[in-house]
Amino acid sequence: MMTITYEYEGALYVNLTNRCDCACVFCLRHNGHKGSIYADDLWLDHEPSFQEALDSLMSRDLASYREIVFCGFGEPSYRIDDICALVDAMKEKVPGLPPVRINTNGHGSLIHGRDVAPQLKGRIDVVSISLNGSTPEEYTAVTRPQSGEAGWQAMLDFTREAAKYVPQVVMTIVNKDKTEEDIQHCRELAQSLGAQLRVREYIPD
Numbered sequence: 763m764m765t766i767t768y769e770y771e772g773a774l775y776v777n778l779t780n781r782c783d784c785a786c787v788f789c790l791r792h793n794g795h796k797g798s799i800y801a802d803d804l805w806l807d808h809e810p811s812f813q814e815a816l817d818s819l820m821s822r823d824l825a826s827y828r829e830i831v832f833c834g835f836g837e838p839s840y841r842i843d844d845i846c847a848l849v850d851a852m853k854e855k856v857p858g859l860p861p862v863r864i865n866t867n868g869h870g871s872l873i874h875g876r877d878v879a880p881q882l883k884g885r886i887d888v889v890s891i892s893l894n895g896s897t898p899e900e901y902t903a904v905t906r907p908q909s910g911e912a913g914w915q916a917m918l919d920f921t922r923e924a925a926k927y928v929p930q931v932v933m934t935i936v937n938k939d940k941t942e943e944d945i946q947h948c949r950e951l952a953q954s955l956g957a958q959l960r961v962r963e964y965i966p967d
């Protein structure tokens with residue numbers, strides 16, 4: 763059984779892909795895990811089709827969740843067109859749909875070779891982007907993007923664009939090995955792009 767949707771702390775999480783253009787040093791995907799603290803078997807044996815994902819979503823009492831979160835065991839923006847279509851379908855069928863969030867590495871536009879931010883308008887309420895470093899050097903050392911430092915710039919550009927279309931754009935960092943100065947630098951960077959910074963506690967693997 764593969765897990766397309768799962769519940770965690772009152773939210774519904776949606777897992778549509780294993781693919782990612784990064785290889786973060788902390789990523790559970792290449793540490794031999796098939797699950798996480800959230801759910802078992804998050805490794806998808808195939809990418810769910812739009813219909814499979816919709817069926818999984820519609821089998822849930824969608825209005826009862828605090829939030830619906832597209833994240834995944836990979837980078838959800840590979841499926842950005844399906845995410846938008848799924849949100850449209852859910853909004854049509856479920857009055858009072860809870861807020862919808864995407865957790866992303868911010869490479870959606872880089873991956874697709876076009877600006878995907880306008881598609882988020884009216885569909886996505888919160889975008890959460892992993893900042894993972896206060897400089898391009900630190901970022902690429904931690905996330906190891908296929909595109910190298912272009913990945914850093916793409917992530918910043920996406921954040922700035924997303925802030926034009928999405929009510930709440932958040933950049934996240936984990937406080938491990940960060941000085942107050944690093945965090946302040948990240949905060950200023952996020953604010954300069956129209957985003958807020960959220961500092962998360964490090965959870966050991």
Ligand code: SF4
Pocket residue numbers: 782783784785786788789790791835836837867905
């Ligand atoms: S961006 Fe996310 S899915 Fe991709 S390698 Fe990093 S932690 Fe893993």
